[in-house]
Structures are given as structure tokens and as C-alpha cells.
Amino acid sequence: MKVALVLFVTSTVYLAAALPAPSASPRFVQVPAGDDEVVTVDLEAEPDYKFLNDVARNPRNAYILFTRRNPHNGQTLILNDANSIRNSNFNPAHTTIAIAHGYIQSQNSNLNQIIRDAYLNRMEANVIVLDWSRISQMDYMTAIYAIPSVGQGLGNLLNFISTVTGAPLTNMHVTGFSLGSHVAGNAGRTIRGLARVTGLDPYSPVWNLNSNRLAASDAVYVEAIHTSGNTGNRLFADVDYFVNGGDNQPGCWTSICSHNRSWEVFAATVTFNHLHGNQCTNVAEMRNNQCRGSQLPLGNSDVNKRGSGIFRVNTGANFPY
Structure with missing residues (x-):
């Protein structure tokens, strides 16, 4: 009983310290939930x-593996169960991509299928879908507080896979959507040496002062792709891409449409690698669509991608954007 109480108090103090004071943000905010x-x-x-x-x-999160040998019927990988890894289709010679969904989503959410299929249609890969829906479907603040534990679990799994199979962390890429962006960041900072983290529209007022948010130090290369609510108010990564200025995407009439555009655009770039951003000298230049600096591909499947700075990417309204 004493051990359980210590765990509870320690967790409470640690997590509470990670969140901003109530006065740092408006009390009531609208956040995306589920797919739509x-x-x-x-x-x-x-x-x-x-x-x-x-x-x-x-x-108690689930980790589901998809490869070209089982593109639609996932295999469950279990942390600290080596046989679950050895008996699966995981191939250490192939790039590993992990996907973390967002608030009130699950392994069955649209982004998981779309990103998974984009990778497996393009290349041999180990695609691991993290299902943390037991937690993400709780109330919003409980889900926020739990993100470090969820990310640590994913990071520990990737490290365990590396130990069991020899697959290098330098050939692993974690991408997360919305709250999942911060899960991805916490996964990277748990293990160190992870090649790449991509945060898909990570911005929200609650993350302004939260030390558990996505950060440039979470992997060798970290990028954030902003499509709703962030017009340069907060920078998260080595590279922050602002798609059409970071808000109000073409063809969208709602904030959830603009929010989802982040993973839709990302999946399109995995397939086509066709969108490029121009580097901006500052946020004002980005907002005014005056960026004329060097170009860097948005998204794509290159696990060893590198870059730094603020980039603006202008797209169309329809796939592949």
C-alpha cells in the first residue's frame, strides 16, 4: 500500500509540474477529437x-506491426516478450516507422491506414501502429498528463526491438498526430539516438509552457508540420513547416479539416515526395508569404533527412496537394 501511495504522489507531482498554470491559457478551448x-x-x-x-x-497500450507480408492483418508486438518480435514479420534490414494517433482516436483511425499504406506501397518497411486509445479516450486533461508514460512505452518498445533484432535506432522514424506528436517526442527522448520524429500539427494552447511537448532534442532530426491554429506563435522542432501559413487550409471550411490536412499532406509526400518549403528569415516573412530561401522537402520517407529553420509550404486544395 505504501509503495502504491508513493507511486501516486510522485506521478502526480511530476505531471502537475509539467503543465502551465491555469492563467497561462484560456480555461475553455476547442480541441480536435477523433477523425472529424x-x-x-x-x-x-x-x-x-x-x-x-x-x-x-x-x-497497457498495443503495438501492431504491418509489413508487405501482412499489409492489412497486424501482428501484436509485446514489450519484453522477445518471441513476439522474433515470430513476427519484423525485418531489421528495413526502415521502421511508428505512428501515434491523437485524441479520441485508435488504431482504426483513418490516419493510421493512410500513412501505413503510403509507406508499404512505396517501400519495404516495418510499420508499427501504436494504439493508446484506452488513454486517449479519457477526458482531455487526463490524456495530456498521461502522454509521458505513453511515449516512454513506445520508446522502450523500439529500444527492445533494437536489442532483440539488431535493428538500429538510426533507421527508425516516429510520427505522431495532434496529441500523438508529443507522444512521439517523448518516445524519442526516452531512448536517444532515434533518427527522426515528425509532429503532425502539434500546436495547442496547452503546450505553450509544457515541458513534455515535442522538442528539437527528441531525435537526431525533428520536424513539425503545422496546418491549423499556429501561424508562427510557437516553434517546436529543428524544422517547423507552416503549410499555407499554418492555418485555414485551402478547400477546408472547418478547423478539424485543416487539422487533419497535416497527416493527409504528410502521407501524400511519402508517396510522391513532391512538396517543398522555402526557408523564411523570420515569422513575419512566413506569414506574409515572402519566403524565398533555400528549399527543403516537406515530409517524405527519408529517415536520414536533415534541416533547420522555418519553412513555408504552399499547396493546393485537393490530393496530392
Whole structure:
């Protein structure tokens, strides 16, 4: 009983310290939820500490592997179970891509299938879909507080796979959408040496002062692709791409459409590698669409991609954008 109490108090103090004071953000904000809705959340709501204590001890997330040998029927990988790795279709010679979904989503959400298929149609790859829906479908603040544990679990799995199979971390790429962007960042900072992290529209007021947010130090190369709500207010990565200025995407009439455009554009670039950003000298130049600097590909499947700075990418309204 004493051990459980210590775990609970320690987790509570650590997680509470990671969040901004209530005055740092508006109390009620709208956030994307699931594939196609927006919900209003209270940033001062009390998270479920009992649930978070359980998550800290046992996240119980699922890791599902897809390869060209099983492109639609996933195989479950289990942390600390070497046979689950050895008996799967995981190939250490191939690039590994992990995908972390967002709030109120699951392994069955659209982005997982679209990104998975884009990779497997383009190349031999190990695509691992993280299902953290047991946590992501809780209330928003509880999900926010749990993100470090979720990311650490994913990072530990990738490290375990590397130990069991010899697959190098330098050939692994984690991409996350919305809240999943910060899961991806925490995965990278857990293991160090991860080749690449891509955050798909990571911006939200709650992340302004949160030390658990996506950061440039989370992998050898970190990029953020902004498509809604961020017009340069916050920079997250080695490279911050602002698609059409980071808000109000062409062909979109709702914020959730613009938000989802981040993973739609990313998947398109995995297939075609056709979109390039121009580097901007500063945020004002980006907002005014005056960037004329060197070009860098948006997204794509290159696990060893490199770059730094602010980039603006202008696209069309329809696939492949």
C-alpha cells in the first residue's frame, strides 16, 4: 500500500509540474477529437489521478506491426516478450516507422491506414501502429498528463526491438498526430539516438509552457508540420513547416479539416515526395508569404533527412496537394 501511495504522489507531482498554470491559457478551448469532430475542454479540470497512477505502472497500450507480408492483418508486438518480435514479420534490414494517433482516436483511425499504406506501397518497411486509445479516450486533461508514460512505452518498445533484432535506432522514424506528436517526442527522448520524429500539427494552447511537448532534442532530426491554429506563435522542432501559413487550409471550411490536412499532406509526400518549403528569415516573412530561401522537402520517407529553420509550404486544395 505504501509503495502504491508513493507511486501516486510522485506521478502526480511530476505531471502537475509539467503543465502551465491555469492563467497561462484560456480555461475553455476547442480541441480536435477523433477523425472529424471538435470538442470544448476545460483546461482547469482535474485529471483522473487514480487512472494516471495505473497508467504509470502499466500503460497497457498495443503495438501492431504491418509489413508487405501482412499489409492489412497486424501482428501484436509485446514489450519484453522477445518471441513476439522474433515470430513476427519484423525485418531489421528495413526502415521502421511508428505512428501515434491523437485524441479520441485508435488504431482504426483513418490516419493510421493512410500513412501505413503510403509507406508499404512505396517501400519495404516495418510499420508499427501504436494504439493508446484506452488513454486517449479519457477526458482531455487526463490524456495530456498521461502522454509521458505513453511515449516512454513506445520508446522502450523500439529500444527492445533494437536489442532483440539488431535493428538500429538510426533507421527508425516516429510520427505522431495532434496529441500523438508529443507522444512521439517523448518516445524519442526516452531512448536517444532515434533518427527522426515528425509532429503532425502539434500546436495547442496547452503546450505553450509544457515541458513534455515535442522538442528539437527528441531525435537526431525533428520536424513539425503545422496546418491549423499556429501561424508562427510557437516553434517546436529543428524544422517547423507552416503549410499555407499554418492555418485555414485551402478547400477546408472547418478547423478539424485543416487539422487533419497535416497527416493527409504528410502521407501524400511519402508517396510522391513532391512538396517543398522555402526557408523564411523570420515569422513575419512566413506569414506574409515572402519566403524565398533555400528549399527543403516537406515530409517524405527519408529517415536520414536533415534541416533547420522555418519553412513555408504552399499547396493546393485537393490530393496530392
